[in-house]
Amino acid sequence: ASKRKGKFTYTFYSEEMVEGARYRLFIEQGLHKALSDKAIQAYWQPIVDAHSHRVVGIEALCRWIDKDAGMIPPDSFIPVAEETGLIQALGLHMLREACMLLKLLEREGLEEIEVAVNVSGQQLKDSQFLEALQEILEDTQIQPQRLELEVTESTLQSEQASLLIWQLRQAGVSIAIDDFGTGYSSLSKLTQMSISKLKIDRSFVSGLGEDSRQQIVVEAIINLGRSLGLRMTAEGIETIEQRDYLRDKGVHNMQGYYFARPMPLTELLAYLLEQRPQSSG
């Protein structure tokens, strides 16, 4: 905060601001190195069918594994990555990982499973994003519709990002709206751009049963999704009650700790093989 006193002007930094700036610098400098050292890793969270509980998708979630600090969650470095432009490299790394997983799933005979990657609005403002993604698709030779990009509602407000999303759809990639209900979306845009899925934000799911108004909002979101003919995934399912309620309301897919937590690749593969229906003779 800046204060004026008499004819002197001075700037006063609070301790929190200094701490905040120091922390940011720590993250910024570390992130650069983490990216080149491959310390940014993809964890994978299964998404299941609401009825059969079979795995239908997997979301890539990045973690920074620091040898001293341990695991650093994305909420503490994604904003810094966005501000510094490092999100471009981070995002392409995650897309490469996702396409490699799709390739692996194909080899394991699990080609019906989709893989989703979070894409921040910042990435969609980069004119080189589309070309870079197309190169990854070509290198890995995966079917583009099995790759789903998760964007937030606010992203759709940018004309530039909307145009790119439309181009991505032309390239065959699927698009999901993440954290649906927490932002503002233009309903006409959802239909114009042939969005394939809505992901109902965890904040609505966690409030179910406690607050009847929350229930009304969730039902309105589900009805909206159904009217628009969109597939819906509920995020953050932690209890059997949440699972049953949302399934009965018509939500197609579920994701949450109740089913599985985000996990490293080796654990994911073990989980998938265990879930795979046995071919009975």
Ligand code: C2E
């Ligand atoms: P998101 O895309 O909405 O991802 C869902 C978040 O909910 C993840 O947090 C996941 O671990 C968490 N979650 C899933 N099920 C449950 C549950 O049952 N209970 C609770 N309490 N949490 C659950 P995470 O991994 O910490 O990621 C946070 C956010 O960071 C993501 O939210 C996404 O917006 C962003 N993010 C993560 N990875 C990337 C990435 O590679 N690129 C970009 N741009 N953003 C990313």
Ligand code: MG
């Ligand atoms: Mg997401």
Ligand code: MG
């Ligand atoms: Mg989400």
Ligand code: MG
């Ligand atoms: Mg989120």
